[in-house]
Amino acid sequence: MDPVLLSRIQFALTAGYHWIFVPASIGMGFMVFLLWTMAAITNEEQWHKAAKFFSKWLGVFFVLGVPTGIVMEFEFGANWANYSMFVGSIFGPPLMLEGLFAFALESTFLGVLLFGMDRLPRAITWISSFFVFIGSALSGLWILIANSWQQTPTAYIIKDTPLGPRAELTNFMKAVFNPLLVSQYTHTINS
Numbered sequence: 001m002d003p004v005l006l007s008r009i010q011f012a013l014t015a016g017y018h019w020i021f022v023p024a025s026i027g028m029g030f031m032v033f034l035l036w037t038m039a040a041i042t043n044e045e046q047w048h049k050a051a052k053f054f055s056k057w058l059g060v061f062f063v064l065g066v067p068t069g070i071v072m073e074f075e076f077g078a079n080w081a082n083y084s085m086f087v088g089s090i091f092g093p094p095l096m097l098e099g100l101f102a103f104a105l106e107s108t109f110l111g112v113l114l115f116g117m118d119r120l121p122r123a124i125t126w127i128s129s130f131f132v133f134i135g136s137a138l139s140g141l142w143i144l145i146a147n148s149w150q151q152t153p154t155a156y157i158i159k160d161t162p163l164g165p166r167a168e169l170t171n172f173m174k175a176v177f178n179p180l181l182v183s184q185y186t187h188t189i190n191s
Contacts, residue, residue: 007079014071021065022140023191028058029106029136032113036129040122052117055129059114062107087167090156090175091146098142106135140188148180 032054039047073095076084084091109131117125155174156167169175 007075011072011075011079014068014075018065018068018072021061022069023188025058025061025065026136026140026189027191028054028061029133032058033129033133036126040126048122051125051129055113055117058132059110062110066107085163086165087150087153090149090153090167090169094142094146094149094176098139098146102135102138102142104135106132106139109135137189141185144184144188145176145181148184149175149178151184152179154178 032051035047035051035054039051076091109128112120113125113128113132116128120128153167155171155178156169158165159168
């Protein structure tokens with residue numbers, strides 16, 4: 001079989017599986033935050049039970065979505081090496097920033113939420129749920145910055161280098177706020 005076709009099939013399967021669990025965890029992050037907010041406001045046991053139940057499901061969705069994201073990062077380099085070399089200096093930074101800031105925030109506070117919800121004060125649990133929600137929303141933002149740039153590349157020039165032509169960024173803010181970002185992000189977050 002053709003290696004390009006096999007690479008496309010592999011990436012399609014990985015991305016398809018990833019697209020099931022990651023948007024679900026973004027939406028569930030908001031829902032869990034709302035449940036913990038209702039639990040804090042009303043102090044009723046039913047809200048605490050619902051918040052705990054859906055927090056555990058959020059953890060499951062998170063655990064199912066993360067490995068496919070990691071695999072996709074490797075597939076960019078392995079399956080699409082020429083593409084990665086051509087646009088890597090533009091496409092890579094949003095992915096790196098997503099990992100450094102958003103994913104780190106989300107995963108840290110998800111751990112605090114899941115392992116501390118019965119051990120920590122309820123205010124800390126509520127704060128943790130808030131940062132999980134913010135982290136997941138920021139994670140989606142950085143990933144969609146990279147994706148929307150791929151769909152409508154802006155603010156770059158093509159330079160010849162010893163390794164061949166490469167796309168180089170000319171304006172970071174124009175690349176970040178490219179024509180598709182707002183529509184893609186609002187569609188993804190609202191879905």
